Amino acid sequence: MDGITFDRLTATGYGRHLIKGSIDCPVISEISAFVQGARFYSNDCQSILDIGGQDTKAISLDDKGCLCKFEMNDRCAAGTGRFLEVMAAALGFTLEEFAAEAILANRAEKINSMCTVFAESEVISLISQGADRREVALGIHKAIISRSASLLKRVSSAGKIFFAGGVALNPCARSLLETETNRPVFVPPDPQMVGAIGAALDAAEEDWNL
Amino acid sequence: MADYTKMWQDLGLDIESHEALLSVLGKAYADIFLVQKNRPEGMKYFDFVMSEVHGLRIKEIMDAKAQGRIVVGSYCTFVPEELVLAVDGVAVGLCAGAEFGFEAAETLLPRNTCSLIKSVFGFKLGRVCPYLESCDIVVGENTCDGKKKAYEILAPLVKDFYVMDMPQVKSEMGRKLLREEYRKFMAKLEMESGKEITPASLKRGIEIVNEKRKAMLRLNALRAADPTPISGLDALLINQVFFHDDPVRFTDSVNKICDELEIRVKDHTGVAPKGTTRLIVSGCPMAVPNWKVPMLIESSNAVIVGEESCVGERSTRWLTDVKGSTIDEMLDAIVDRYFNIDCAIFTPNPSRVNHVKEMVKDLHANGVIHYSLQFCQPYIIESNPVEKELEKSHIPTLRLETDYSQEDTGQLKTRIEAFVERLKKR
Numbered sequence: 022m023d024g025i026t027f028d029r030l031t032a033t034g035y036g037r038h039l040i041k042g043s044i045d046c047p048v049i050s051e052i053s054a055f056v057q058g059a060r061f062y063s064n065d066c067q068s069i070l071d072i073g074g075q076d077t078k079a080i081s082l083d084d085k086g087c088l089c090k091f092e093m094n095d096r097c098a099a100g101t102g103r104f105l106e107v108m109a110a111a112l113g114f115t116l117e118e119f120a121a122e123a124i125l126a127n128r129a130e131k132i133n134s135m136c137t138v139f140a141e142s143e144v145i146s147l148i149s150q151g152a153d154r155r156e157v158a159l160g161i162h163k164a165i166i167s168r169s170a171s172l173l174k175r176v177s178s179a180g181k182i183f184f185a186g187g188v189a190l191n192p193c194a195r196s197l198l199e200t201e202t203n204r205p206v207f208v209p210p211d212p213q214m215v216g217a218i219g220a221a222l223d224a225a226e227e228d229w230n231l
Numbered sequence: 232m233a234d235y236t237k238m239w240q241d242l243g244l245d246i247e248s249h250e251a252l253l254s255v256l257g258k259a260y261a262d263i264f265l266v267q268k269n270r271p272e273g274m275k276y277f278d279f280v281m282s283e284v285h286g287l288r289i290k291e292i293m294d295a296k297a298q299g300r301i302v303v304g305s306y307c308t309f310v311p312e313e314l315v316l317a318v319d320g321v322a323v324g325l326c327a328g329a330e331f332g333f334e335a336a337e338t339l340l341p342r343n344t345c346s347l348i349k350s351v352f353g354f355k356l357g358r359v360c361p362y363l364e365s366c367d368i369v370v371g372e373n374t375c376d377g378k379k380k381a382y383e384i385l386a387p388l389v390k391d392f393y394v395m396d397m398p399q400v401k402s403e404m405g406r407k408l409l410r411e412e413y414r415k416f417m418a419k420l421e422m423e424s425g426k427e428i429t430p431a432s433l434k435r436g437i438e439i440v441n442e443k444r445k446a447m448l449r450l451n452a453l454r455a456a457d458p459t460p461i462s463g464l465d466a467l468l469i470n471q472v473f474f475h476d477d478p479v480r481f482t483d484s485v486n487k488i489c490d491e492l493e494i495r496v497k498d499h500t501g502v503a504p505k506g507t508t509r510l511i512v513s514g515c516p517m518a519v520p521n522w523k524v525p526m527l528i529e530s531s532n533a534v535i536v537g538e539e540s541c542v543g544e545r546s547t548r549w550l551t552d553v554k555g556s557t558i559d560e561m562l563d564a565i566v567d568r569y570f571n572i573d574c575a576i577f578t579p580n581p582s583r584v585n586h587v588k589e590m591v592k593d594l595h596a597n598g599v600i601h602y603s604l605q606f607c608q609p610y611i612i613e614s615n616p617v618e619k620e621l622e623k624s625h626i627p628t629l630r631l632e633t634d635y636s637q638e639d640t641g642q643l644k645t646r647i648e649a650f651v652e653r654l655k656k657r
Binding site for chain 1: 641642645646648
């Protein structure tokens with residue numbers, strides 16, 4: 022935080038407790054931070070889906086827009102942004118090309134494994150069998166979106182979805198999420214900043230004496 | 232602590248591994264329990280018990296054996312201590328709460344076996360549980376599929392392994408089965424101890440255990456106060472010690488701490504400020520030293536005010552009727568008492584969720600954390616309908632599934648904190 026001036030501070034994210042000792046400030050979980058951040062951009066979403074670098078969160082909001090139920094993927098990075106990165110690299114695409122090429126595919130190859138390690142070897146063997154790279158790319162997108170949609174279904178089944186996290190920048194993921202859930206999807210500008218904005222809003226609300 | 236090396240060697244323990252286990256346990260205990268603020272004075276007794284859990288208590292058990300008393304170990308709250316006391320035996324709950332010796336356990340069990348069962352094997356194969364090694368009889372009860380199949384593999388490794396069958400349905404036939412199993416168990420105890428169960432000895436057994444449960448009920452009721460006079464961790468510890476301490480001394484110590492807590496309640500003092508988020512933990516049992524989830528909860532701006540668990544109210548809530556005068560009548564009363572236990576092995580099991588709701592109301596809880604051990608089918612499968620029913624009754628519920636490892640503490644903490652934040656916003 023050297024060289025950065027601030028009026029108030031709230032910490033969130035996986036390292037949120039590490040700041041203790043350096044700066045004494047309120048701490049909120051990233052789940053609450055996403056709820057607050059989402060409300061800043063939209064007041065008509067019933068659910069939030071965040072696909073970040075290493076986890077996926079599905080959150081439902083009550084009629085006042087407050088945190089209701091939530092689910093997270095367990096333990097490993099299966100089906101998260103990191104998974105997409107590894108698969109793009111295995112196919113020899115940049116992340117941008119990966120989404121753009123997937124959209125152009127006419128059909129999707131079925132990807133069976135959600136484990137980053139096993140799926141990578143599945144992709145490599147599909148390519149060596151002569152599969153179309155675009156179709157494999159679409160298959161990978163479908164695999165993670167169908168997994169995320171089922172996580173979302175566990176917390177809520179209707180209404181507009183607020184799509185956050187870096188993966189929301191991926192146009193293929195966005196359109197698949199709409200088709201898979203049959204629900205409207207809203208992507209805010211800078212979806213990867215939603216948690217940080219939520220924490221900032223929390224700091225603004227917090228009755229906090231320096 | 233005195234030097235118990237000789238006693239441990241005589242019991243056949245692996246001294247080096249056992250030392251390592253005790254040092255990890257001692258450090259965890261200091262980091263989790265001793266650092267808590269505003270602990271009741273009465274916890275000193277339980278701190279002492281824990282510091283001597285493999286020492287003085289084992290010595291007492293060995294002394295009891297030398298006096299001709301038998302030691303009966305078990306892994307479940309369905310094994311009636313009353314019957315063991317009726318032959319002047321010592322009943323002990325056996326070690327199943329630590330991630331110890333899992334590699335060895337996995338040579339005999341599939342990897343996807345619940346941590347509790349793996350721990351039973353880890354302790355046996357690693358020769359680090361002095362309770363298990365001092366047992367004359369080890370009772371394995373046919374509750375879940377995991378346990379009953381694992382017991383087939385455990386049986387030849389243990390001196391005298393005794394299988395107790397269990398009903399799965401709360402029917403008249405189910406009750407008959409339980410009664411018959413308890414009757415057979417009485418005969419087994421009489422044979423091993425060489426002592427006859429008399430109406431007087433059985434009544435004495437029932438009374439000792441009733442007193443122990445009454446003290447726990449008193450403790451549970453005191454936790455309804457806000458601020459809560461005792462932490463959930465300390466209350467869990469008392470529930471854990473329930474299974475291996477001398478029952479009369481334990482009862483006395485619980486009553487003593489309750490006297491102290493009554494004063495706290497009157498003075499409106501407690502372990503956390505008034506208004507702190509109050510939670511019930513419901514689900515799988517937490518055996519010593521399985522403190523991971525309660526520790527995460529109580530370091531996330533919340534207090535636990537009740538445990539709907541076999542190491543908790545499922546073990547302590549009902550008393551045995553003492554009206555009977557014949558052995559048959561008293562056995563009926565014991566069967567009636569134990570047949571109430573709403574373990575998830577029963578199908579259907581509606582009284583369990585009703586009990587959770589009652590606890591939420593009586594203890595003024597804000598929400599429920601449903602705790603399942605990974606691969607524990609009965610509780611994991613039941614967790615979904617339990618969650619739905621509680622949420623339908625406007626009781627916020629968070630389902631957690633975990634094991635004895637520490638690798639998921641970050642993810643668990645995020646969920647628990649978010650859940651507590653959800654409750655605060657209401």
